[in-house]
Amino acid sequence: MLLLPGILYLLLFFITPLISLVFTSFQQPVINGDIGQYSAGFQWQNYTDSVMQYLPLILRAFGYALLATVLALVVSYPLAYFIGVKVRGYPLVQSLLLTLVIAPFFISFLLRTLAWKQIMSDEGPLVVGLKALSLFPNDGHITGTPFAVIFGLTYNFIPFMTLPLYAVLERMDVRYIEAGNDLYASPFTTFRTITVPLSMPGIVSGTLLTFIPAAGDYINASGDFLGSAQTSMVGNAIESNFLVTQNYPVAAALSIVLMAVILIIVGFYVRRAGTEDLV
Amino acid sequence: MAAGTFAEKGADLELVGITKTFPGFTAIRSLDLFIPAGSFFALLGPSGCGKTTTLRLVAGLEEPTAGRIVIGGRDVTSTKSFQRPVNTVFQSYALFPHMSVLENVAFGLRRRGIAAPLDKAHEALRLVELDHLAARRPGQLSGGQQQRVALARAVVNRPALLLLDEPLGALDLKLRRQMQLELKDIQTEVGLTFLHVTHDQEEAMTMADTIAVMNKGEIEQMGAPEELYELPRTAFVANFLGQSNLFTGEVVGSTPDALTVAVGGQRLVIPSQRAPRRTGTVTVGVRPEKLLLLTSEPDAGSVTASGTNTLGPGRVIDVSFSGVSTQYTISVPGVGDVIVFAQNMVFGPVVHVGAEVWVSWNVEHGFGLEDSPEEAAAGAAEAAAAAGADGDVATSALTTVRG
Numbered sequence: 001m002l003l004l005p006g007i008l009y010l011l012l013f014f015i016t017p018l019i020s021l022v023f024t025s026f027q028q029p030v031i032n033g034d035i036g037q038y039s040a041g042f043q044w045q046n047y048t049d050s051v052m053q054y055l056p057l058i059l060r061a062f063g064y065a066l067l068a069t070v071l072a073l074v075v076s077y078p079l080a081y082f083i084g085v086k087v088r089g090y091p092l093v094q095s096l097l098l099t100l101v102i103a104p105f106f107i108s109f110l111l112r113t114l115a116w117k118q119i120m121s122d123e124g125p126l127v128v129g130l131k132a133l134s135l136f137p138n139d140g141h142i143t144g145t146p147f148a149v150i151f152g153l154t155y156n157f158i159p160f161m162t163l164p165l166y167a168v169l170e171r172m173d174v175r176y177i178e179a180g181n182d183l184y185a186s187p188f189t190t191f192r193t194i195t196v197p198l199s200m201p202g203i204v205s206g207t208l209l210t211f212i213p214a215a216g217d218y219i220n221a222s223g224d225f226l227g228s229a230q231t232s233m234v235g236n237a238i239e240s241n242f243l244v245t246q247n248y249p250v251a252a253a254l255s256i257v258l259m260a261v262i263l264i265i266v267g268f269y270v271r272r273a274g275t276e277d278l279v
Numbered sequence: 280m281a282a283g284t285f286a287e288k289g290a291d292l293e294l295v296g297i298t299k300t301f302p303g304f305t306a307i308r309s310l311d312l313f314i315p316a317g318s319f320f321a322l323l324g325p326s327g328c329g330k331t332t333t334l335r336l337v338a339g340l341e342e343p344t345a346g347r348i349v350i351g352g353r354d355v356t357s358t359k360s361f362q363r364p365v366n367t368v369f370q371s372y373a374l375f376p377h378m379s380v381l382e383n384v385a386f387g388l389r390r391r392g393i394a395a396p397l398d399k400a401h402e403a404l405r406l407v408e409l410d411h412l413a414a415r416r417p418g419q420l421s422g423g424q425q426q427r428v429a430l431a432r433a434v435v436n437r438p439a440l441l442l443l444d445e446p447l448g449a450l451d452l453k454l455r456r457q458m459q460l461e462l463k464d465i466q467t468e469v470g471l472t473f474l475h476v477t478h479d480q481e482e483a484m485t486m487a488d489t490i491a492v493m494n495k496g497e498i499e500q501m502g503a504p505e506e507l508y509e510l511p512r513t514a515f516v517a518n519f520l521g522q523s524n525l526f527t528g529e530v531v532g533s534t535p536d537a538l539t540v541a542v543g544g545q546r547l548v549i550p551s552q553r554a555p556r557r558t559g560t561v562t563v564g565v566r567p568e569k570l571l572l573l574t575s576e577p578d579a580g581s582v583t584a585s586g587t588n589t590l591g592p593g594r595v596i597d598v599s600f601s602g603v604s605t606q607y608t609i610s611v612p613g614v615g616d617v618i619v620f621a622q623n624m625v626f627g628p629v630v631h632v633g634a635e636v637w638v639s640w641n642v643e644h645g646f647g648l649e650d651s652p653e654e655a656a657a658g659a660a661e662a663a664a665a666a667g668a669d670g671d672v673a674t675s676a677l678t679t680v681r682g
């Protein structure tokens with residue numbers, strides 16, 4: 001009985017839109033109808049066509065998301081370790097640093113990304129400065145390159161990586177690290193054999209929280225923000241099919257493909273990371 | 280230390296003027312200590328006196344505020360923990376929760392590249408009778424089993440210096456005795472140096488070559504177990520290590536051989552060489568098991584001639600039976616309460632509450648304290664508080680020690 005509200009909630013907000021999405025993905029155009037007019041059908045081709053057409057974008061989306069996740073992990077782990085372990089004795093410093101990590105959330109995602117577009121634009125301080133120092137070719141850009149998109153993805157999702165890592169590291173008993181040191185493990189070996197395995201739950205949730213939204217993101221890679229036509233990800237294709245060309249079945253089919261691939265990857269990943277072995 | 284081999288013998292440990300200050304609290308006060316290679320050294324003291332802190336300083340897990348740490352002739356004060364030839368059995372075990380018991384034990388061997396780490400780990404686990412649980416995680420073991428894994432994990436490395444922080448505290452008496460024997464075997468076999476922290480006085484006395492009694496970050500007294508027990512120099516040691524009857528009074532007579540002290544109108548004699556303070560007000564003591572209960576007044580003339588001290592008459596105010604012996608508390612007017620441990624040679628108590636009795640003891644068994652009367656009173660109170668906090672461990676040790 002206590003589960004009832006939860007089940008109703010899931011039915012209403014998760015299952016219903018999903019069913020509607022599946023229906024849409026099989027729809028066929030109305031003969032002689034307007035643009036954006038579709039009727040119920042069973043068009044398998046929606047899937048094959050959209051995957052054929054957008055395969056490079058799908059692959060790019062997962063490639064970018066993977067890179068952004070790895071970069072976010074590399075940046076966040078030392079940060080979370082510092083906040084969670086090194087300054088453990090100073091709660092004030094801890095809260096201050098945590099606030100700084102979350103601070104970007106107080107500004108809209110779009111505004112933040114636009115601000116980076118400004119900074120990295122051809123007239124912006126970064127490019128102008130680099131060119132003045134001759135560190136950058138005169139006809140070079142930053143915006144519109146994969147670099148800018150991956151940077152944007154990394155930057156935007158770093159808090160999602162840092163917070164779960166922090167939560168695990170903050171609770172980690174440093175006596176295990178001391179025991180490692182006592183048993184002849186150098187700081188690096190201790191990190192590899194003790195700290196990392198003990199923080200695995202944080203690594204798994206952090207990478208999932210970064211990878212999943214990054215793979216479906218369409219803001220950073222969009223030409224209006226940090227990307228260009230050359231950096232389009234599957235999210236951009238879904239967006240333009242839904243909102244611009246009103247090709248709802250293709251957009252729906254792509255969404256479902258994206259979801260399925262993410263589910264498969266996550267399933268394998270969680271199993272590999274062996275969370276069930278962790279305490 | 281050479282990679283891939285065990286220590287060939289123990290290393291000596293020297294602490295020179297070690298002080299450790301935590302923010303707002305000094306845990307260790309200019310501690311000097313020398314532990315010869317191959318010896319079994321026990322550190323005894325009440326909770327919070329700085330035992331664990333001392334071990335952590337030696338292991339390199341804590342940096343001293345002042346002083347030097349020398350292991351095997353090498354100054355290691357500024358070396359990192361993982362470079363010191365030291366292993367620790369942690370009071371909190373600190374077993375790695377994500378590794379099997381076997382991998383926990385093999386961890387140190389692997390780090391040093393010792394051949395056949397798993398075989399040696401199995402061997403160490405057999406020693407603590409846990410080989411059948413090698414595949415389990417530490418979280419699936421009982422407290423006592425975890426403690427034995429912690430013991431195996433440190434001992435398997437055969438370090439030149441092994442630090443044991445109450446390594447047997449969670450074990451039942453039988454298992455504890457057995458582990459004590461195993462530890463002693465390992466220690467003597469290679470001649471390793473053991474620094475052993477324990478709450479169990481009997482354990483300290485049976486196993487250690489040298490015992491140091493620590494109080495409030497300082498070593499009160501150090502010596503062989505017998506020496507420490509028979510000739511405590513402070514009231515704290517006299518009452519922390521076992522129990523003592525202490526009497527304070529003026530010195531009224533002194534010869535090169537003997538000191539006479541007036542206590543509540545009665546005269547007590549102690550050998551001069553067992554009395555560090557020989558003038559003014561002094562505190563003297565005697566162990567409860569050295570006392571003899573008498574139900575009639577001894578012949579006054581024979582007292583000095585036969586070399587015995589007598590106190591009395593007093594009244595028995597408490598009798599408590601503890602198996603091997605019975606503890607009598609006797610209130611002597613002008614002197615205070617005197618405790619007597621008597622072997623239970625017959626069934627039931629020899630005297631009952633309310634009986635009038637005298638106590639006597641051989642002059643040779645008395646000792647004098649270095650403490651001033653004020654220090655003695657404070658030290659006795661601290662020791663009593665510590666014994667109270669330690670509960671049954673202290674009492675059980677007390678009644679079985681040298682009955």
Ligand SMILES: Nc1ncnc2c1ncn2[C@@H]1O[C@H](COP(=O)(O)OP(=O)(O)OP(=O)(O)O)[C@@H](O)[C@H]1O
Nearest residue numbers: 301302304306325326327328329330331332333370
């Ligand atoms: N990190 C620390 N910060 C502040 N004080 C500390 C710290 N570590 C220990 N202390 C204090 O130092 C004193 C000695 O602690 P220690 O752990 O050495 O005691 P112990 O003799 O091992 O006691 P026990 O027998 O209860 O284990 C205690 O009063 C403790 O509160």
Ligand SMILES: [Mg+2]
Nearest residue numbers: 330331370444
């Ligand atoms: Mg301790």
